[in-house]
Amino acid sequence: MPHRNLISMLGLLGLFAAAGAAYQTKIEKVVPKDISPANGKAMFQEYCAACHGTDGKGTGPAAPALKKAPADLTQLSVHNNGKFPDVRVSRYIEGMDTVQAHGTRDMPIWGDVFKSLNRDPAASTMRVSNLTEYVRSLQGK
Numbered sequence: 001m002p003h004r005n006l007i008s009m010l011g012l013l014g015l016f017a018a019a020g021a022a023y024q025t026k027i028e029k030v031v032p033k034d035i036s037p038a039n040g041k042a043m044f045q046e047y048c049a050a051c052h053g054t055d056g057k058g059t060g061p062a063a064p065a066l067k068k069a070p071a072d073l074t075q076l077s078v079h080n081n082g083k084f085p086d087v088r089v090s091r092y093i094e095g096m097d098t099v100q101a102h103g104t105r106d107m108p109i110w111g112d113v114f115k116s117l118n119r120d121p122a123a124s125t126m127r128v129s130n131l132t133e134y135v136r137s138l139q140g141k
């Protein structure tokens, strides 16, 4: 199926990194590194910090080049009546939610990227779960 191939190719190119001076922010798509699925913090720094910032507040170096500002991941509980929206966060990271129906989104579909890193689906599940736990640990920071 040609469509499937296109989707997994886009998945491989899913990670963005920013380069260049402040007046000329350029986004490069690079093949993501295979960080251990067990290490939420290291995965966050490698896969998420370019846009969301190392502190998760949404001010990473690639943020100015995006159409939409990356979410402040430290305020998710505050905006959800004090309860961390873990299911929504996991589904958002994986790319399973309806966002695709609203056209292109700036955030990569990590579910596809993670599948391209490990054949074992359990590894992708562990990545999403440990990233979600790491984002939980950033609440209120």
Ligand code: HEC
Residues within 6 Å of the ligand: 015, 016, 044, 047, 048, 049, 050, 051, 052, 062, 066, 068, 069, 070, 071, 073, 076, 088, 089, 092, 093, 105, 106, 107, 108, 110, 131, 135
């Ligand atoms: C290329 C930039 C980029 C990268 C890399 C990125 N994000 Fe995002 N993220 C965004 C943007 C922009 C939004 C805001 C909505 C949108 O456009 O999808 C967002 C939204 C989110 C949301 C939704 C927050 C809410 O309000 O529900 C979560 C959760 C999230 N990102 C987590 C992550 C995690 C975890 C990673 C790393 C695995 C990551 N993001 C990597 C750009 C990025």
